Amino acid sequence: MPYAITIQTVDGKPGKPGQVYYPLHLRTLPTPTPQGSELLIKISAAALNHRDLFLRQHLYPGISFDTPLLADGVGVVLSAGPDVPNPQSWLNKRVILNPGTGWKDDIDGPESPTGYKILGGTKVNDKGTLQEYLTIDVSEVEEAPAHLTDAEAAALPLTGLTAWRALITKGGEKNTGRGAAVLVTGIGGGVALMALRFAVARGADVFVSSSSEEKIRRAVELGAKGGVNYKEEGWEKKLLGMLPEGKANFDAIIDGAGGDIVAKGTRLLKAGGVISVYGMTISPKMPFLMQAVIKNIDVRGSTMGSRKEFKDMVDFVKQENIRPVVSRVVKGIDNLKGINELFDDMNKGSQFGKLVIEIGGGAASESKL
Numbered sequence: 001m002p003y004a005i006t007i008q009t010v011d012g013k014p015g016k017p018g019q020v021y022y023p024l025h026l027r028t029l030p031t032p033t034p035q036g037s038e039l040l041i042k043i044s045a046a047a048l049n050h051r052d053l054f055l056r057q058h059l060y061p062g063i064s065f066d067t068p069l070l071a072d073g074v075g076v077v078l079s080a081g082p083d084v085p086n087p088q089s090w091l092n093k094r095v096i097l098n099p100g101t102g103w104k105d106d107i108d109g110p111e112s113p114t115g116y117k118i119l120g121g122t123k124v125n126d127k128g129t130l131q132e133y134l135t136i137d138v139s140e141v142e143e144a145p146a147h148l149t150d151a152e153a154a155a156l157p158l159t160g161l162t163a164w165r166a167l168i169t170k171g172g173e174k175n176t177g178r179g180a181a182v183l184v185t186g187i188g189g190g191v192a193l194m195a196l197r198f199a200v201a202r203g204a205d206v207f208v209s210s211s212s213e214e215k216i217r218r219a220v221e222l223g224a225k226g227g228v229n230y231k232e233e234g235w236e237k238k239l240l241g242m243l244p245e246g247k248a249n250f251d252a253i254i255d256g257a258g259g260d261i262v263a264k265g266t267r268l269l270k271a272g273g274v275i276s277v278y279g280m281t282i283s284p285k286m287p288f289l290m291q292a293v294i295k296n297i298d299v300r301g302s303t304m305g306s307r308k309e310f311k312d313m314v315d316f317v318k319q320e321n322i323r324p325v326v327s328r329v330v331k332g333i334d335n336l337k338g339i340n341e342l343f344d345d346m347n348k349g350s351q352f353g354k355l356v357i358e359i360g361g362g363a364a365s366e367s368k369l
Helices: 050-056 150-155 157-170 190-201 213-221 235-240 261-268 290-294 307-320 336-348
Strands: 003-007 024-028 038-047 072-080 094-097 133-137 141-143 181-184 205-210 226-229 250-255 269-277 298-301 326-331 354-358 366-368
Touching: 024 336, 038 094, 038 150, 050 336, 072 133, 072 150, 072 157, 094 150, 141 307, 150 326, 150 354, 157 190, 157 250, 157 269, 157 307, 181 190, 190 205, 190 250, 190 307, 205 213, 205 235, 213 226, 226 235, 235 261, 250 261, 261 269, 261 290, 326 336, 336 354
Parallel strands: 181 205, 181 250, 205 226, 250 269, 269 298, 326 354
Antiparallel strands: 003 024, 038 072, 038 133, 038 354, 072 094, 094 141, 326 366
């Protein structure tokens, strides 16, 4: 029977949040049969996100020990349910999965009264991409961009969607398009790198911050105009000195850290500039200062995104031939050692880009990109 990977308890008991690290469990599941308007997809690659690490640490709500992990995936359609329109058009098509359900097109947030349901590892959604075969409604897939490898296509959905909403929907067309100056903080993570990719493709002057000079160098190779080490004293002054002639301030900051970003933003941003916050890895609290009020700075929270935003993002990737950055790939769903090493990379923050599992292949093979 086909394989899937879930987490399992330690000694048969759930652990305390933050004090446990649930082991991976390779299990077999019957091949599902597509019902109604579902497609049966043979998953070829899946990718990690930070939420998967949080699940193993019991730091994420609704943990399930029965639902396969991961929300990112690409695969080939093998069959279609009886209610799929024109089913033959889907057969053998390579598709990527929308990583969540319950949010159609409302710009403000999910329309579903039961909330947004992300794939992988929880009780609220019984599907995850770290398995060999998966069924999902035909409305929740997009044809995978032809220019992407399986690893790149698997790396796209969740981080691409999150970056798209943070940059475009919340950052604003004017503040993140041609001629705009955009700061992307914490470069190296999947969302930050996709925000960089999208903003560069839109013609913005993009700058980055990181504690790693190597990550800054690699970001410049991807199109950033420059970057600063945020551990240096006065880094914001140095960053302002990098702006092109005639540009005195940034238009937008795309931030995944939180912390003192509002304080820094009051010095970096134009009047009426935007801080789009999609994560708060430094601190769960972020002070809002009077200086930001006086300068009319908008601080906007941003999550993943709607089904419409997912389609818009995929269409833009196709149009601009954008490639997600893949940090490392391991091969084989039975390669628990290699998959655990990907989790170690994420826990250490050593990755530059996405961490991907190619479902096929043997346990002994591994490659780096």
